[in-house]
Amino acid sequence: MGHPLSMDLRVRLLAAVDGGLSCRAAAVRFGVAPSTAIRWHAQRRETGAFASKPQGGDMRSRRVEERAADILALWEARKDISLEELRIALAEAGLTVSVAGLHRFFARRGMTRKKRLGMPSSKTAPTS
Secondary structure (H helix, E strand, O other): OOOOOOHHHHHHHHHHHHOOOOHHHHHHHHOOOHHHHHHHHHHHHHHOOOOOOOOOOOOOHHHHHHOHHHHHHHHHHOOOOOHHHHHHHHHHOOOOOOHHHHHHHHHHOOOOOOOOOOOOOOOOOOOO
16 A cells, blocks of 8 residues: 655645646646545545545454453353354354454464363373
8 A cells, every 4th residue: 555645745736726727637737646636625625624544554353352252251151162163153143253353353362272182191292
């Protein structure tokens, strides 16, 4: 993803539009795409501001984090549940999340999902 164009360019382009140029003509003059000039003009008309909007960032984990108590309760009730089984149970409860999303949820908390064998350690052979 590219970097936002400078405020100076935005100010000059919108000043040209205010001076009577069309958005397309101003875009040609300043070497930007016509859609960019149209979008900046519409943004200023609708909000009064034309600064660049924030880019990137995590937009999806918030949904999962809001239901953290539900996820952890399901996991506490049945610690041997697989991520796929947990995903299905959450889907039935109204939360759509991928197996990878659940893996990242547990990784953020430092929790491993590795299942442990329910037998004593061997003194002669490695168990891991």
